[in-house]
Amino acid sequence: xxxxxxxxxxxxxxxxxxxxxxxxxxxxxxxxxxxxxxxxxxxxxxxxxxxxxxxxxxxxxxxxxxxxxxxxxxxxxxxxxxxxxxxxxxxxxxxxxxxxxxxxxxxxxxxxxxxxxxxxxxxxxxxxxxxxxxxxxxxxxxxxxxxxxxxxxxxxxxxxxxxxxxxxxxxxxxxxxxxxxxxxxxxxxxxxxxxxxxxxxxxxxxxxxxxxxxxxxxxxxxxxxxxxxxxxxxxxxxxxxxxxxxxxxxxxxxxxxxxxxxxxxxxxxxxxxxxxxxxxxxxxxxxxxxxxxxxxxxxxxxxxxxxxxxxxxxxxxxxxxxxxxxxxxxxxxxxxxxxxxxxxx
Amino acid sequence: xxxxxxxxxxxxxxxxxxxxxxxxxxxxxxxxxxxxxxxxxxxxxxxxxxxxxxxxxxxxxxxxxxxxxxxxxxxxxxxxxxxxxxxxxxxxxxxxxxxxxxxxxxxxxxxxxxxxxxxxxxxxxxxxxxxxxxxxxxxxxxxxxxxxxxxxxxxxxxxxxxxxxxxxxxxxxxxxxxxxxxxxxxxxxxxxxxxxxxxxxxxxxxxxxxxxxxxxxxxxxxxxxxxxxxxxxxxxxxxxxxxxxxxxxxxxxxxxxxxxxxxxxxxxxxxxxxxxxxxxxxxxxxxxxxxxxxxxxxxxxxxxxxxxxxxxxxxxxxxxxxxxxxxxxxxxxxxxxxxxxxxxxxxxxxxxxxxxxxxxxxxxxxxxxxxxxxxxxxxxxxxxxxxxxxxxxxxxxxxxxxxxxxxxxxxxxxxxxxxxxxxxxxxxxxxxxxxxxxxxxxxxxxxxxxxxxxxxxxxxxxxxxxxxxxxxxxxxxxxxxxxxxxxxxxxxxxxxxxxxxxxxxxxxx
Numbered sequence: 001x002x003x004x005x006x007x008x009x010x011x012x013x014x015x016x017x018x019x020x021x022x023x024x025x026x027x028x029x030x031x032x033x034x035x036x037x038x039x040x041x042x043x044x045x046x047x048x049x050x051x052x053x054x055x056x057x058x059x060x061x062x063x064x065x066x067x068x069x070x071x072x073x074x075x076x077x078x079x080x081x082x083x084x085x086x087x088x089x090x091x092x093x094x095x096x097x098x099x100x101x102x103x104x105x106x107x108x109x110x111x112x113x114x115x116x117x118x119x120x121x122x123x124x125x126x127x128x129x130x131x132x133x134x135x136x137x138x139x140x141x142x143x144x145x146x147x148x149x150x151x152x153x154x155x156x157x158x159x160x161x162x163x164x165x166x167x168x169x170x171x172x173x174x175x176x177x178x179x180x181x182x183x184x185x186x187x188x189x190x191x192x193x194x195x196x197x198x199x200x201x202x203x204x205x206x207x208x209x210x211x212x213x214x215x216x217x218x219x220x221x222x223x224x225x226x227x228x229x230x231x232x233x234x235x236x237x238x239x240x241x242x243x244x245x246x247x248x249x250x251x252x253x254x255x256x257x258x259x260x261x262x263x264x265x266x267x268x269x270x271x272x273x274x275x276x277x278x279x280x281x282x283x284x285x286x287x288x289x290x291x292x293x294x295x296x297x298x299x300x301x302x303x304x305x306x307x308x309x310x311x312x313x314x315x316x317x318x319x320x321x322x323x324x325x326x327x328x329x330x331x332x333x334x335x336x337x338x339x340x341x342x343x344x345x
Numbered sequence: 346x347x348x349x350x351x352x353x354x355x356x357x358x359x360x361x362x363x364x365x366x367x368x369x370x371x372x373x374x375x376x377x378x379x380x381x382x383x384x385x386x387x388x389x390x391x392x393x394x395x396x397x398x399x400x401x402x403x404x405x406x407x408x409x410x411x412x413x414x415x416x417x418x419x420x421x422x423x424x425x426x427x428x429x430x431x432x433x434x435x436x437x438x439x440x441x442x443x444x445x446x447x448x449x450x451x452x453x454x455x456x457x458x459x460x461x462x463x464x465x466x467x468x469x470x471x472x473x474x475x476x477x478x479x480x481x482x483x484x485x486x487x488x489x490x491x492x493x494x495x496x497x498x499x500x501x502x503x504x505x506x507x508x509x510x511x512x513x514x515x516x517x518x519x520x521x522x523x524x525x526x527x528x529x530x531x532x533x534x535x536x537x538x539x540x541x542x543x544x545x546x547x548x549x550x551x552x553x554x555x556x557x558x559x560x561x562x563x564x565x566x567x568x569x570x571x572x573x574x575x576x577x578x579x580x581x582x583x584x585x586x587x588x589x590x591x592x593x594x595x596x597x598x599x600x601x602x603x604x605x606x607x608x609x610x611x612x613x614x615x616x617x618x619x620x621x622x623x624x625x626x627x628x629x630x631x632x633x634x635x636x637x638x639x640x641x642x643x644x645x646x647x648x649x650x651x652x653x654x655x656x657x658x659x660x661x662x663x664x665x666x667x668x669x670x671x672x673x674x675x676x677x678x679x680x681x682x683x684x685x686x687x688x689x690x691x692x693x694x695x696x697x698x699x700x701x702x703x704x705x706x707x708x709x710x711x712x713x714x715x716x717x718x719x720x721x722x723x724x725x726x727x728x729x730x731x732x733x734x735x736x737x738x739x740x741x742x743x744x745x746x747x748x749x750x751x752x753x754x755x756x757x758x759x760x761x762x763x764x765x766x767x768x769x770x771x772x773x774x775x776x777x778x779x780x781x782x783x784x785x786x787x788x789x790x791x792x793x794x795x796x797x798x799x800x801x802x803x804x805x806x807x808x809x810x811x812x813x814x815x816x817x818x819x820x821x822x823x824x825x826x827x828x829x830x831x832x833x834x835x836x837x838x839x840x841x842x843x844x845x846x847x848x849x850x851x852x853x854x
Contacts, residue, residue: 211712215715216708216712216713217704217705220697220701221701221704223690223693223697224693224697224701227690227691227692227693227697228688228689228690228691230686231681231687231688231690232701233668234649234681234687235701235702235755236668236669236672236673236674236702236759238668238670290692294691294692295692
């Protein structure tokens, strides 16, 4: 039956298979489109440009983490520390970006250019990532355990550094998370809408990561290590260094996510990003990254993050309780893995 | 319907994404016979048997087993019907004992629902004794050799009281002596009325034990006939669709200077005092029984294992090799023994598998040059006649022979001077095998030095200029091509008292 419905022009033997292959490959995109269209019809507010920008702004933090996590998972690893590293980077960077005369300033009177907290956030993330990678590559600690350790340690340091929100941040710093550029989308009766800076950061990082994974030696090495670590080693790859590199990138992106999130909410809080690591893993997995390694794409992960974002937003708009939202999200992750498993048969 | 038939598979077809694995295959097996299933890799033998074992569902066709049409939807169903399969890739549970592995899922239960370990071990002991297998039921699987693991799998299959046992290349990883034992077991099973379907690549085995032969080619049944009515040449012709004149053609290549010298290489407990030289244009065969340390020797040279003592001299220079990366830098290449475990990256496309060891060659300004990579792929595809629909095809979807060619190409792209090939033709079809042999001759003529480990004596004798035989971690003898025989090599490999010189005399007399 199916063969009669496929276009005959393509030749009947090829068409059904290639159609199946196409559907399998882009299933995730189709699911996203269906959800998008569904939400558009179910709610009035969903398609509003301001709402759509909110969705992408919201996913930008998890998206950044998810890009690093995707690379980690491709090597058959996992990173549970992203949310905590985000928080540590956030409080540290925020403390360097407070208004000098703020009543509760961590360093009263401190005035530094905005590049200092930016570099600080990235450096914290990088350092945590290097430690993760070192533990995994040099001391052969399973990634789950090493990053679980980092998850609690980094959160602990964040709380020690500041057990209350670091607020009163400078406008320049807050611009990173709240600013918009290219204000071209005009809506009658409202200020023009621009592209949120976090979205631009996410897009830039995603493009860079995509190019790195597909068009550089290091990127192909990441896939090779995940595809067959032993074979990669025998092919002359420095597997340890590749793993350290991957966890370092993941840490760096967690730091960047901390910078973006603290500037978006206008304060560095030690409790930021709890559970983000799981959302990031979910985005990667929904986007087709295989936990058995060697398989995964950045665009898939971004779509995965968008699916989570649209789902959260749409369920909010539909007044579905937050509890139900977690149940729906969890179910979708499991279904995504089932689809992935079937694909691999 | 023929009463003598235990099994009829009729008009079986099966497709996978991108491949038609079987089309309208018929297989009729007589009760109480040994039925050999032959064909090149990718001919569909394993697929057909996995359908019979309930692992795959056929797209069409029917199975009649013991006179009844059956639907086999799982291995469990197959076992209940009395069909048991021993897979080519063994999958023991490494940290459990032999007894636990054999009776997995059928453990004898005593009081309070606890496992009766005494009965478990006693039953296993009885089973192993009956089969004359000398293995301790309480040994852990991970401590067994490949051959013994194989024996345990066979014992397990027999323990189900199966009336039909499928063996998928049971001899691909065991030595000749163990093969003899296996055949004895197969014959005694036959005497008890058990039917056996035997998948193999090896002609000799077919004529030794099979009653009937079915030949598959490209997913189609070519013929079913009594083994007595055919011969090697005829069978190869049926398998490949053409006559193969020479199976192991090492062609003349000028032998040059020494490029690699190994001196007193030792790895505690496995390899002791191994020394040899390798020259340009030469193929040095390494023979020996399983566990003789052949693979350890070459993997130590390649920097995978640490060397406890000894020297490696490459082109006259003493060289320290601490990792495969070091080895590659020094012009070495290693095609490993286990394609799946240490060779292919299954979920990655052919492209990546091919270029992974030579990536710097395609780098321009920090980015990989896709056009150059594609050109390289095309060049290698035609040079090695790799059958792959595109460079984006996942390598796991290629046949074994084509996977092997991709791996060979991976190493040739690193422009090595010294190629080490560990069982380069294991588990690949006759056609691909001949092509790899031809390529080896060509590489030798181009001045490469080649080390080839092989467990197949005809391959060793046909391809090698000199043959190093290992016995229990030591060099058991080094033979020149013209004086080596199957007998002299086996004697050196089993340590039967003859040193190389003596055996040379014996042969030349």
